[in-house]
Each structure stands twice: as C-alpha cells, then as structure tokens.
Amino acid sequence: MTNQVRESAIIPDEALGLRFDQALAIMFPEYSRSQLKKWIQSGSIQLEGEVVTKPREKVIPGMSVAIEAELEIVEEPVAQPIDLNIVYEDDDVIVIDKPAGLVVHPGAGNTDGTLLNALLHHCAELEALPRSGIVHRLDKETSGLMVVAKNANAYTSLTEDLKAREVVREYEAVVMGVMTAGGTVSAPIGRHPTKRTHMAVVPTGKEATTHYRVIERFRAHTHLRLRLESGRTHQIRVHMAHIKHGLVGDPQYGGRPRPLAKSSDELAALLRRFPRQALHAVHLSFVHPETYESMSFSSPLPDDVITLIKTLREDREENLA
Template sequence: MTQEINLKSEITATQTGQRLDQTLAELFPDYSRTRIKEWIQAGAVYVDGMVQTKPREKVLEGQEIEIEATLKEEIKAEAQAIDLDIVYEDDHIIVINKQAGLVVHPGAGNSDGTLMNALLHHCPEIELVPRAGIVHRLDKDTTGLMVVAKTVEAQTHLVAALQAREITREYEAIVSGTMTAGGIVDEPIARHPTKRTHMAVHHSGRPSVTHYRVAEKFRAHTRLRLRLETGRTHQIRVHMAHIGHILVGDPVYGGRPRPPKKATPELMEALNGFKRQALHAVRLELAHPFTCEIMSWQAPIPEDMVALTRALREDTKAHPAEY
C-alpha cells in the first residue's frame, strides 16, 4: 500500500542562503526533516525542474521547489483483531485507554498480539505512518491514555509537540512508604550498566523530569498524581524507586510487597495479588494537530487499582492511632 505525494512551493527572500533540507522543513512542516532528507537523497526533490540530491545545497529566492515522492508501507507487523478501548477518534488521531498486558510494539518475545497489530486491523491505512502512528509508549502493564496519529502529518505535529513539552500526561500511582509532600525528581536516566532490561538514574543519561504530588496517604503507602515533562523508558518507575518510594507491584524495580504491621487480611491479599506496577495514565491534554483545538481526556482508574486503594483505606481506618 502506497501513497503518492506531490508538493510545490517557492523559495522566499528570507530563505536565501539556507540549506535545502532546512528550507524544505520550513516549507512543508507536516513532514519531518529526516523524511525530507531521505526524499532529497532519493532524487524526489526538484529545484527549478532539476533533481537535487544534496541536502546541504544552498537555495536562492524565487527557486521553484517540487517534491514527487511515495510513502511506502513501513510496518511489517500483521493486522490482528484485538479489542481496543477507543475513547476518541477522528480522521487524524486515535486516543485509546490501553489495558494492562498489552505490549505497544512487536519485539523480542512479542512478535504479535501488540497494540501495533491491533491498530493495523482497526485502521489499515495507518501502515503508511511510521510505527503505525504511535507517538509515545506505555509499558506493557501500565494502563491508560495514549494518542496515536493516523497520518504522517499528524504524527509529525504530535512528535514535535511532545518534544516541546506541549502535551500534558498525568498519571496515578500507588507507592510504598508515606510521603508528606509532593516534589520534583530531576535526574538523568540511562540504560542500567549491567542489567540491560533495566533503566537507572545515571549521570550519563538523558535529562528526565517528573513532577508529583500527594493525592492520598495511608499507613505505609501513598497515592500519587504525577506529571511527566520528559518521556524516558520506565521514567516514573525509575524516579520513584530512586527516591525510595517504589511502585506497588513493580516486578522490575519493586521486589516483594511491603505491608504495614498488623495489616488487615484484605490488604495482605490485595498486595500479594497485585502483579503489575500500580501505574495508570489518567489524563492526556494536547492541541489537535489539524484544528489546533485544545483537547483533554481522562481515563477511569482501573478496577485493580480501585480495589487496592479501597483495601489501603480500610487498613488505615482499622489502625487510627498509627495514622
């Protein structure tokens, strides 16, 4: 499946002397600079009717630009009929409430049964969009809101907005330990030096910022509302573990459950039975890539986290002197 692209424009006076790839990125902002560079090198860009294959070539006022390119299928994954909880959809974007256990991209050990497979079935034309339109990721067992682009243009806009920190992503989490106040974790995150499937706070890592505030306190746990400035792999899980408040149920960074002394049987059962990180992407806000309208969605807290919160509240009520 392919899509023919034909774009035309003219170099302005203010663009004289700029690189060709830089200028085309300005003239056609719906397409990434990487894609434009690929088109130039592939001979799909014409300057005054002549093929130009050098991205660094300087441009002059009045030159006529034409791009004749083909968007080819980029997705090798197969379409699969997998249920999706779609909370919003139009011609440009899809917002889903991802369930626990759903991997976002195919990879080692997960060749199918992923969100990407589901998107290809739900919207076959999305195969023309890099990564099937996926703009940001959630871990396999993290639930909640994700936005997916249905066109290359929408994806380019959303990726730029994400990089400019113009998309709001808020999470609910339940962590071990009692926190008295919110704060900010501003620590770089990199791949763990010895455990290659883990991430870690490390001076060589990429800048990572997580804001958090206390939503509810229990005897030995805290319910948090968090907001991401950056979107590193496992960011919330790593940052919370770094400050000594691991996410309940986190199989990678958490270890065994940590119930308070004399915990109620209901709380013991809830903690022992919680087999994923207690993390949910609860709110998403962004400017629509086509209309520029500010849009916001909220996803209800999943039942397993609701049940855990209920057990924590009842345990706290059962031990008023300790709270």
C-alpha cells in the first residue's frame, strides 16, 4: 500500500553549505533520511525544476524543491503460525535452520508469511526488540542457520559481536566454472548504479571480504566452502559473480547456465531449472550473550544441493571413463 506524496518548499538560509539530502532532512523532518535519499536517487525530487539524483549535490538557500513520490505504508507485522525448524533455544537465543523460499523480513511484495511473522507467533516478546530480535539475515532463496536474540541484552551483545566479526558464518555453494584454488575476495559492495534491486562491487560501497576454499571440482563447476568477514547484502553472490564464478541457480548475479558438452539430459535439465541460488549456511558459531559459552551449530546440505552435487560428480566420472 502506498500514499502519493506531493511537497514543495524553498531551501532555507540554515541549509547554506549543506548537501541536497541534508537540506531535505531539515525541510521535511516527517520523512526519514533514508526515505528522502531513495526519492532523490529514484528521480522523484526536483531542484529548481530539474531532477537531481545525487544526494551529495550542494544547494543554495532560495532554491525551490518539489517532491512527487510514493510513500510505502509499512504495516506492523503480525504473528502467524508458520513452522520453524528450531535447532536450539534457551531464554536468550534461538538458532533457526531456515528453508529456501522463506523471506526473513516483511517488505514490498512480502507483507506477511515471513520468518519474522513466524517468530512473533513463537515468542510474542520479540515484538519489543529491534527487527524482532533478528541479528542477521539470509536471502529468501538461501537456506541455513540464523541466530535470533530473545531479549535486549542478547540483541545488543550479538549485534556488537557481529560488527566485531566475532560471529562465525560459513556457507557452502556450487558455482559456475572450475576454480583451481581457494582465495579471498576483498571488494566494496554497494547499490548497483542502475539496477536499484541489485547490489554490485562499486568504489563507493562498503568494505566487504569473503574467504573461500575448494571442496570439490567438477567438469565446469566447483563446490566451495565460504566464510564471511563482513555481512553485506547479497555479499557471496556479488563477490562470486565479480570473480566470474556466479552461483548455480542465481539469475540475478550468476547469469544463464552455460551448455556443458557431453552432459546427460538429467544434468542439463537440472542446471537449467535449478530453482534457487545453490547457497546454504552450514555453520554458525558465537559466544552466548549470557553464559559466555562458545556455541557452535552445523546444518547439513539440503536435498536439492545434495542432488546437484551428486549429479555433477556422476557427470565428471562418466566423462573420465
């Protein structure tokens, strides 16, 4: 649901020397800075009758501003009885093994039926916490382990540990191309300059580091183990695509599957129709926020990824014969 927003004003004297987004924050305090920035970048705000899409543009008092945009109305999430695969739970934390296809947070196009809705049904007290206690996210089509805090102390402790890179998150993935060795990708990630739903490696992005090692090589694919130092949106998918090894089943970043000579019909169909990015959060470890005990959890690969690896292995063996 959205509301149409139409506003106009003159840049005041106190905005002298400020950037466009900073001036707008003074002029329109009823809207968040992030919302105003989105409107600038989407071309929904005019300065002196011209569309300006750079938040850092300098402004001068007396300039006219006109906003014509849509404001998304965010409804309060409601508790919903959705099954959760809870690996561990105590008074402070919940560790969940999330299936592929489950959205973590409500948003545009996914107003309910999310992990957050399920958590509120499981534990109503989470409503009082930021993000209902969710410490870190997984993409909709990424499966695996997540930790959720159940109280304010646990949330603060875990989010601080996450920023300090003391929460260990490891993944397994199947990527396109044969990788000869493991390595590290250190490249800043930010919003794609033209595709607003995509992330990309851009000079103005936030620092991001992904470590990877080879588990198994196939004729034209590689099974990897990856560890995150940072936690940027779509980080593994963007970093692997950046080094030309996009994930199987990831049309957003991986591209179309490449034809594989002498492959079976089964493998060709599997690669063409794999329903999601082949990415699973297999390991999670952190220090318990109350007992300070080292907690460690593992999740086995789901059936779809197991089938993919098995079929790629059979293809390799058949073509070596």
